[in-house]
Amino acid sequence: MTREREVGRRRRQERRKQQKRLCRTMFALCLLAFLLGVLCGRLAFAKEKTVSGQEETGGEEDAGAMAGGAPGTAGGALSSGQADKADWRLTLVNASHPLEDGYVPELAEIENNYYFDARAVGALQEMLADGRKEGLDFWVCSAYRTIEKQTELYEDKVRRLEAEGMSRQEALSGAAAVVAYPGTSEHNLGLAVDIVARDYQLLDERQEETAEQQWLMKNCWRYGFILRYPTDKTEETGIIYEPWHYRYVGREAAEEITRQEICLEEYLGYESSQLPEGTGQGDTEAYRGRPDAASSAA
Numbered sequence: 001m002t003r004e005r006e007v008g009r010r011r012r013q014e015r016r017k018q019q020k021r022l023c024r025t026m027f028a029l030c031l032l033a034f035l036l037g038v039l040c041g042r043l044a045f046a047k048e049k050t051v052s053g054q055e056e057t058g059g060e061e062d063a064g065a066m067a068g069g070a071p072g073t074a075g076g077a078l079s080s081g082q083a084d085k086a087d088w089r090l091t092l093v094n095a096s097h098p099l100e101d102g103y104v105p106e107l108a109e110i111e112n113n114y115y116f117d118a119r120a121v122g123a124l125q126e127m128l129a130d131g132r133k134e135g136l137d138f139w140v141c142s143a144y145r146t147i148e149k150q151t152e153l154y155e156d157k158v159r160r161l162e163a164e165g166m167s168r169q170e171a172l173s174g175a176a177a178v179v180a181y182p183g184t185s186e187h188n189l190g191l192a193v194d195i196v197a198r199d200y201q202l203l204d205e206r207q208e209e210t211a212e213q214q215w216l217m218k219n220c221w222r223y224g225f226i227l228r229y230p231t232d233k234t235e236e237t238g239i240i241y242e243p244w245h246y247r248y249v250g251r252e253a254a255e256e257i258t259r260q261e262i263c264l265e266e267y268l269g270y271e272s273s274q275l276p277e278g279t280g281q282g283d284t285e286a287y288r289g290r291p292d293a294a295s296s297a298a
Contacts, residue, residue: 083268089120089224089250091189092268095176095238098183099147105190107144114143117190120224120248124193127216127223136212139201141244142194145187154179191248192228208243220246221254226264233263236270 083090093099108118116124128138157179161171186192196203197210207213217227228247229239249257249264257267 083253085268087250087253089191089248090253090264090268091191092264092270093184093186093189094265095181095184098181099188101183103188104146105144107190110140110143110193112140114140114193115190116143116193117248120191123223123225123248127220127225128195130223131212131215131219134215136215137198138212138216139196139198140193141196141201142187143192144190145185147182147188150180150182150185150188154182186228186245186247193246193248194244195246196244203242203244205241205243213243216246217243221258222251224248224251224254226254226257228264230261230263233266236263236265 085092106118107115108121110116110121110124111128128140131138154175157175158168158171161174162168166174180187182188194203195212195216196207197212200207200210208217216225220226225246225248227243228245229237229242231241231243234240247264253267257264260267
């Protein structure tokens, strides 16, 4: 009888142990399920937030994307007049929008002792390298120019006009018609570059006939550049046609400007009426036709 009670007691103890193990197992499974639920919820929330953020931005431009087809109607692209005028890449410099006093960009060498804004020099170098891979012979003849250099060019033109018999006031006005007044040239900004064919370095309209310019006009937007002074935009830009002067504005703006066949002033929403009277002669005129294109005052 005693033996039977002992066996029964042991069996009850074993059942209680099994029940405790089962309870612990069930608790562990419930805790695991709870933690998995929390994790899945956070992942779903993060994914939803990411997708929402992408929709709001409309897909920002990929600064490294240099390949692609012709400019198209990219979704979310800014139309003219809606551009962010605070974007450093879109800084407007012309006769009515001079640079701030003392402005000097951070510079990096392009090649051959010519310098460019360090934030955009990589895009310029890539454009030149890709064209050269196709057998083109580019020659950078002007890039960043200091205010002091621009002043020297302007004052030199004033002196030459005075030597021709003009009064001081006439010489000042005449010089401004062909050489950009210091602080109003894009070359002082550090985002403009003059590129010519090595075997034809004259700054005239025949430059557009070279293979180098044909390639640049077709492909520069892929690298964030535009032909700054197109043939039919003198009224808007205040500068005559210059098929050698390229300006960095960033890939998105370059594509949109090229697609719409507009100039930077139109893209930014400025009217031609905002330009001072007397513009439109071009600020390279004094040096046009000279083989030493590096002296260009554009």
